[in-house]
Amino acid sequence: MQALARAVYANAPWTLLDDPLSALDAHTEAHVFSSLFGSNGLLQGRAVILVTHNVNHLNSAGSVLVMEKGQLQYNGTLQEITSTGYDFKGIEPVHSNEGDPKEIDQTFEDKSEKEESSPDEAAISKKSLGFTPYIFYGQMATWKFALAGVLLVALTGLMKLGLQVYLKEWSTTNGRHTGAWIGGFAGFNAAWVVANGLAIWQFTCVMACIASISAHNVEVKALFATVPSYFMATSAGTIINRLSQDIFLMDYEFTLALANWTLQITTLVGMLVFIFVATPWLTLSIIPLGALYVATLLFYTATSKQLQHLQIASKSPLYTLFSSTMTGLETIRAYGAEAHFWSQNDHYLDRSQRPFYLRFAGMRFLRTILCLISFIVAVGLAVLAVGLRHSTDPSLLGLGLSNLTNLALQLSLLLMTFANLENGSVAVSRIHEIASLPAEENSVAKGTSPKMGQWPSAGEIKFEDVRLTYKQDLAPALDGISFHIKAGQKIGICGQSGSGKSSLILSLFHGLQAPLISGKITIDGLEAKDTSLGPWRRAMSLVVQDAFLWHASLRDNLDPERKLEDTVLWSALEHVGMKDAVTELQDKLDTVIDDGGSLSKGQKQLLCLARVLLHKRKIVVLDEASSSLDTKTDEKMHEVINTELAGCTVLAVAHRIATIIDYDWILVMHEGKIVESGTPEELLSLETSKFFSLAASQGISKPTGV
The missing domain is CATH 3.40.50.300 (P-loop containing nucleotide triphosphate hydrolases)
Structure with a gap:
């Protein structure tokens, strides 16, 4: 009805109406028809082309065109065509195979604003997400693969630290057995390369793939099982966002951040051990240094997680607008509204990028602070090196100071990696929200389950x-x-x-x-x-107004479980009068049903009725x-x-x-x-x-x- 009102208010000299009254009840249809085409109707004085299957409307038409199989059969007044003996019961309505009129009705609805302010989609949690995203990710990747990946990354970090110990021991040999030391060094590096390759393969090719596939399957199952009210309150753009961008962020950003964080934390622990062994009292400097970094981390992540929420949520209005635009493209072009939708697209694209630029600016701020801290640490270490040159073993002092020097950089890397990990966990937590949707079955899980051949026996x-x-x-x-x-x-x-x-x-x-x-x-x-x-x-079997056929073969639409013989399928098609039409198709029962195709709306509805016959429900x-x-x-x-x-x-x-x-x-x-x-x-x-x-x-x- 919104589309019909839009056509009336457009006040165009030509108005094309594609069967807009078919879904109305009799009283409403008669009232709307009279208001539009009556003696004082709103469309008086305009040229109107009305596509309809309701023969009662033809009395008000100045000229009637009868179409059959893509050709014009009759053209004249209703009386002229009736006098030829034509049977109007054979009229096949013209319907576009491309769009759903109800969806096109909604093309100009600005759902994006509502969606952007949806509390479920754009809610920003200021609290820590805790360990829930990490536990959920471990479950999706399966714990054995997740632990294997973490251990391999930790092993590469330890081997990298082991190289420093190896070099320290080599420096004390005074040039003896140089060939053996070189061979050992080469072997050590080769082992590190192999371990590093295995760790990368484990994270990217095993863990990431298993986790993303499992998470997607869990999301789809949860959506199929949840209460219908969820879909009444949630737009398609939001659901698409959860099934696409969130999966990508978990698959890419979160997985890499987890691997990097494991590597950095292992390296940090090793550095602290070296510092403690070489110069135990230097360990005291780690306390204020760590406190400074933790304060910086808390300050940064409190904002970055909110920006990550906004960045992900801001894509949903853009997806919804794009989907609506594609659905109502014919209507948009008919009204010359392309400029409006270009403007809307630019608006939501711009709004979806704002959180990204703010996150980028926040990251630059973090790096600036970390570089400043690293500079202060470097100056302090230069003073320490001069003061301790006579009281400590030079090799141990060098190992300790080199690790303390790298500690600032290591803490900076760890901090940035943890920030990325926390940001990535936002996507994982959003996936977990979908996976945790309440299931319909929960309220009746303890109910009886009658055998489907015995109940219902009467109806x-x-x-x-x-x-x-x-x-x-x-x-x-x-x-x-x-x-x-x-x-x-x-x-x-x-x-x-x-x-x-x-x-x-x-x-x-x-x-x-x-x-x-x-x-x-x-x-x-x-x-x-x-x-x-x-x-x-x-x-029960259900047939709705808009024929529901999924993108699959005709056989799969009639018999999704593939339990019936082809002869049974052909028999059902014959009973609903579709056998000849399917026989004319090139692939017969293997013809793939899509949004276009050669089947009319009426034929698709008859296929749904054939499916009802095959299910044999009371x-x-x-x-x-x-x-x-x-x-x-x-x-x-x-x-x-x-x-x-x-x-x-x-x-x-x-x-x-x-x-x-x-x-x-x-x-x-x-x-x-x-x-x-x-x-x-x-x-x-x-x-x-x-x-x-x-x-x-x-x-x-x-x-x-x-």
Whole structure:
């Protein structure tokens, strides 16, 4: 509706409408159509091209064009075309395979501002992350590989320090056995190179790969298992950010920082040992030096971690904007809004880079402070070297002073490495947040798990005082819903937009958990809250308004578990009238389904119906499954439901009354309540009923079978 309002307010001389009214209920559709195309409609005086499958709208058209298989078949007034004997039931609506109208509706919505201020995404923790990121990383990399990597890096650090001891001993030989010492030195270096290579391989090729793959898998599993409310409150850009940039930072920045930190801490410990052995009293100088470095570290990391949070979070609005731009590209070009989106892209790109520049400036500040400290240490050591030249063994003094000289540099490197490690741990902690999302199954983990061949055996459904709200401080979307569906009945659910029809379906699938949902829902005597979610949901098949087919072969879409023979798949395709269409495809059942392709929207919906037939479940739910289909495809779906699903319990949410007029029972909803229920004949016999009004607005006065 936002896209439709945008088209009206654009006040362009030409207006193209691609079936924008199909998802509206009868009353709303009639009101909107009258407001746009009536005698005083908002689109009066404009040239309008309306793509539609609703034949009732054609009476208001000055000219009608009938398309079939990409060709113009008829062009004239409705009366002229009707006089030729043309059957309008064969109309196939024109739908773009590229975009979802509901998504394009949202193209101009500035979600980025909301996303940027989201407390979950942009929350900045001023507290230390503790050991949680490191423990989580060890679990993802598996502890044996993580410990092996740390030990190998520590070994290289110790071997590097060992070279200094070797050189110290060599310096005391006065030139004796020079060849042997050279050979030993070469062997020592060769061993160090091998150990260093193994450490690098262990961190980059083993630990990093295992950790990133494991973390990605854990994130995906957590997202699949978490409560649906998480996706209602979290944008796609935020989720993409967690699955892409955070994984990259853990894979690259955190892993390298961990390796460097292990190396630097090992080297530092070795230096302290050398200093203590050579000149024990020099160890006292380490205390103020260490305190100074720790103070600098605490001052820097308190800011750098916050900037790292901002840097990562600031990418999400950019990803969301890019995704919205690609989805609504046709609409953007149609309105000439390219400059606006260029400006928005530059704005969010600039905002995403600000934390990076601030982090870079902070790093330069840190290096400046560390260099200043190193200068002070170097001057102090020069004075010490002169004062101790006669009282200490020159070789030990040289070893101690050289290590003390390098200590300032080593502490600087350690400090910078630890800062990078802490910054990298921010990404790991964000991944851990996704991995720790609450799972739906937790609330019913102790529920019964009935065997899927034995339950449900009939398909009887009962609702008793069911209430549902999306947030505790909002008005209920369902308010005291109660009804009883007998096994094998076909139930039509109708009502105006926002009346609670889809919320009722959500409650049936237990899409929300207590306290957001209450009451009693049973299937064949088993209550939802006492049954595990997996078996409960697998007891039902669902077909929604927008055909859900994933990017895979046709065979995998029909039979994801690959348990059925091809003959069974072809039989299901034949029952829904898709056998000939699939036969014409070059790869037949191996044809990959993608966003484009040669299948129309109606054909994709029939494939979803074929999948329902293959699953053979006793309860089938249709949520606006035919609202955007042409009359011919709609009739085919109706035929399959009446024949192939004759023994199943069917619940159909519908705006088009014709699709449910022959059902056994009708539920009419309004403001979250069932205001009318009965057979279609009973409700149509009452001219004051809401159902009669809905049906009359679509030209229906009696069931088609009467």
